[in-house]
Amino acid sequence: MHIIYYTLIFILISLPVRANERFLDIQEVKSKNGLTAWLVEDHSLPIIAMQFSFKGSGSINDPAEKQGRSKLLSNTLDEGAGNIDSQNFQKKLRDNSIALGFSNSRDHFNGHLKTLTRYKEEAFNLLNLALTKPKFDKEPIERMKQANISRIRSSLTNPKWIAARIQNDLIYKGHPYALNSGGTISSLQNLTADDLREFKDNYLTKDRLIIGVMGDITKEELQTQLDRIFGDLPDKQKNIQEMPAPEHKNGVYFYQKNIPQTVINISFPAFDRKDPDYYAAQVFNYILGGGGFGSRLMEQAREKEGMTYGIYSSLDFLDNAQKLYISTSTKNDTVPRMLEIIDQEIKRIKTEGITDKELQNAKDYITGSLPLSLTSTNKIAKLLISLQKNERPLNYLDQYKNNINSITKEDVLRVAQRILKEEKINTVLVGKSSQKNNITILKELPNVQ
């Protein structure tokens, strides 16, 4: 029986993603009751993947004493719903090979579903139950709290986690982003089923919902299923809070840990994704350290000097604050040289700019690698949701190539000067360093206990 089923798969293989001139054939689907989803239909495999988010409903809304609330909600929504208890809910998922889960980020509350077509009715049904009738039974809540506390305790062994925790606290001072989105050991213990229910009712609402679907489902069917899955959610979020502006603390901060290699995290404030320099920032980051091999930081620190296994820069566009990060690690006694290399590369790109060849290479990679984001059902569903999170238009990917190709050397130089301001550098070191000048020594980890 299975053999016949598998053979069918091959006959059905087709070319959904390049069927016409558009880079990706995205359809906007509106349900009867006004829900919207972005869909890429693809019947080549009997798989349906759905990603969705409640925009702005992430851990940014968790107060200090309830840190980890949205995280715990993401852990417990699939632990029993309707009249199905935790074990039976999980068993239904497992028996039908359905991947259903939730996650929180600082800005958003997210969910995902992946199912084989033949189990779709059960999958959509379970997702609807999880979203609208979660049980929040005592046993799974307690179990998930303990799992999170255990995760935090395990993370305390990891210097990269420690460095990130410290840096978050420093570069988002005064803002909820500075808190621990995974909760603290004490805040998790205080959370109750009522906290979760209240958060769910107020923040998982239709006005916040964005949906991306990829795979073996038609537009017409999705229209009906959208209302069936999400239709029962409350319409509007009740109270939208004003957020204070985060303060970016500069300086060098050091946390002592008895390890042979020091972790180095550096951060600068950047600008938001609506900024006209957004595309130039992509090119700038690629050349500085986003591109791995061939990037300036990697060439100098790894290829020329053999000082690290890796050094990367990255841009992080949160809704309320944006950063450029540089992260690496090197053995304790080469930390001063590593900081010197980073400093030199920052100065060089700010003063000399980039070369024609670097510009061309960056454009070729950024535009040429786009099709690699289309290689699985889940990847495409994720792409659909990230476009919507970033409030991009349906044809964004079609314009993207031109937007990147129009960037000039002057644009990149301007971005380098806008972001790489020496007076803004925040540096966090975790390890054993002999350097003691002009550094702040930290003894406590913020928002862990």
Place this chain on the structure above:
Amino acid sequence: MTKKTILKSVTVNLVTLFLFCLLITPAVQAKVFNAKTFTLDNGLEVVVVENDRAPVITHMIWYKVGAADEIAGFSGMAHYLEHLLFKGTEKVASGDFSKIVKQNGGNDNAFTSYDYTAYFQSISNDHLEKMMEMEADRMMNAKPPATHYTSEKNVVLEERRQNTENDPRALFNEQMRSMLFVNHPYGTPIIGWMDEIKTYEWKDVKEFYDKWYAPNNAVLVISGAVTVGQVKKLAEKTYGTLPRKDIPKRNRPVLPPSIAETELHMEHSSIHQASFQRSYLVPSYATNRKDALALDILQEILSGGPTARLYKSLVIEQKIAISAGLSYSSDGLDYGSLWIYGKPTKYKTLTDVKNALMIEIQKVIDNGVTEQEVFDAIRRVQDSAVYNRDSLAGPAMIIGRGLTTGQNLDSIENWPEDIAAITVQDVQNAAQKYLNSHSPWIRAPISGFISPKILEGETK
């Protein structure tokens, strides 16, 4: 914070590779890949998985040589060689390989394991020929500049510090392996021991390279928007010009019997969450396929999610553990290993976790598993076969790994059918044979206990 993975030269251990294969550990599924294959005159085996969902391909070359083929005292050499293969040939300058891939919109990487070393690129399908040309070139013509021997050695030392020396749990795991696989290279870390990595030179590495890197000791796997006909033409033009070599026999040591169980204990000030693990020596797909299939089903029944036996019993019902599971490493050419593990809740000890895990294992040995459990496990494993095809690099990973660890294409393609034949009796027999403390061990299991070290004056 940054979510970039480190490119190039990932040291893969067997456990990591499981994660790559999505749901279930083992190799593969029933004719899902529908792979096509041919062999060049020089002995290079080529496998193609046609899949034109997107206009891209993954191009992977797998060598049948890895860390377990190193000479004693030269640990980490296979991995160091993998790093140096990015350092140029007569035709391609040092470091240019990855840059050329990037300039064409592609990504590349490589990894070393005990029994194989693999290099790959994912890229737009119109660049396949260029990839084949460059990969064929570095199969035999690597010529890293002398200035890079030391700097790249330092990179490897930093890699080891980052992944192992900086984490006492990783150091502990190395010690566990070295006890389980005593006298066998599976007990030596793939990246090598710190002090040995520092000793060897390019001439030693070159000898290893010349000995093992040849078309007739490699498998080429290509997955993506390309036809077998196109691949054949290009493969003949590129790889086809390389000469075959006499490949030496792989002489692997044999594990001596051990009758006494070993326990390792570590208290460490950097540890804040206690954990227990216990490892058993078991067969792999290469050494005993039938039993390996049964162990895969056992793993699914005991550890396939939150409703599986171990989590259900230890975490939900007894509240002894925060997490509990079993992991079967099935792809060794010489041996497999099976690990059970768990983390205690606040009020329980590592010994409580160990005892509770052992009781669950004993239940399988004494009473077996149910028909329903086996039926459900088989169905889930077969479902995972469909998901495994939903990827570009995934099929190439599974096929390449299978073909370099003692399987053939038929056994890879027929895996779901073969696993469907596993019975309740097979599962119980496997448990009795390999996990029963009353049976004579080949290697007795090793138990590892990691716990926080409470310093004086410190409160938890």
